Amino acid sequence: MSFVPIIFGKKDWDSRHPLESQYSGIYCPNCHNFQVKPVKRREFISLWFVPVCPIFWGNQLHCPICNWRQDFKTEEQLQKVMNEQNKLRQA
């Protein structure tokens, strides 16, 4: 019997968020660019490079420049962020 190693890994990806067009250009507190947008985030434990077990499934704000991320749950939370941003821009 030959020894077959079981290869575990992690697979993650972002997909387009339906609210992206409404909530784009959010300020990034890390790199100070207005490039943050909402994404749908998926993270899986993979076995033989096949995603088998979800470890994160939800919404995040993501900055494509510095890769900063923050979780959010509801559209209200996004709206709150946008309101704060507008104050910031006017100041």
Ligand SMILES: [Zn+2]
């Ligand atoms: Zn950034």
